[in-house]
Amino acid sequence: MKQIKFIFTGPPGAGKTTAIATISEFPPVSTDVFSTDGLAKVKEKTTVAMDFGQITLDNGQKIGLYGTPGQQRFKFMWEILVQGGLGLIVLVDNRRPEPLKDLEAYLDNFADFIDETDAVIGVTCSDIKDTPSIDDYQELLQKRGQVFPTFAIDARNKDDVLFLLNALLTCLELS
């Protein structure tokens, strides 16, 4: 059975590297380096190229888990990473000043890929800041005519990340 490829994207600190590490069946390949810019105040390290992990479903299907860098300056990697991808997981960090705008920016940046595939959205860090609410995200998506499943998740929690993954598999009719 051929491995399928899912891509995790979203702003810096949203939890892409963490989510992949949480569910990968082997320690993921990581390209994190110490942050040298403003992000250093928020977290020590940032992804400069990609994350790569893997999970095998009960039916034997292997899913490659690819994480993009969040920072705009590594945007050139995004197009490379989506090649051959089957679905997109957008993580949004509710702690950031304008999470709804973050979501819009990532949906716009990955618009071509989403047109060909499908997406789900995970809102992280709602334990720290509970606004915007999931209803606010859904309202925005409805306005855009892009009604993707949206859930509050903690990227450190295996069940939460698996739930998101399963939602994407269901959308793609792979489960």
Ligand SMILES: Nc1nc2c(ncn2[C@@H]2O[C@H](COP(=O)(O)OP(=O)(O)OP(=O)(O)O)[C@@H](O)[C@H]2O)c(=O)[nH]1
């Ligand atoms: N409190 C809280 N912390 C979270 C949650 N989800 C993730 N985190 C933490 O947020 C941070 C996310 O960091 P990364 O996984 O490196 O984020 P990233 O999206 O890969 O960031 P870049 O590679 O810089 O784009 C980690 O310190 C996680 O432990 C959550 O739901 N609640």
Ligand SMILES: [Mg+2]
């Ligand atoms: Mg990362």
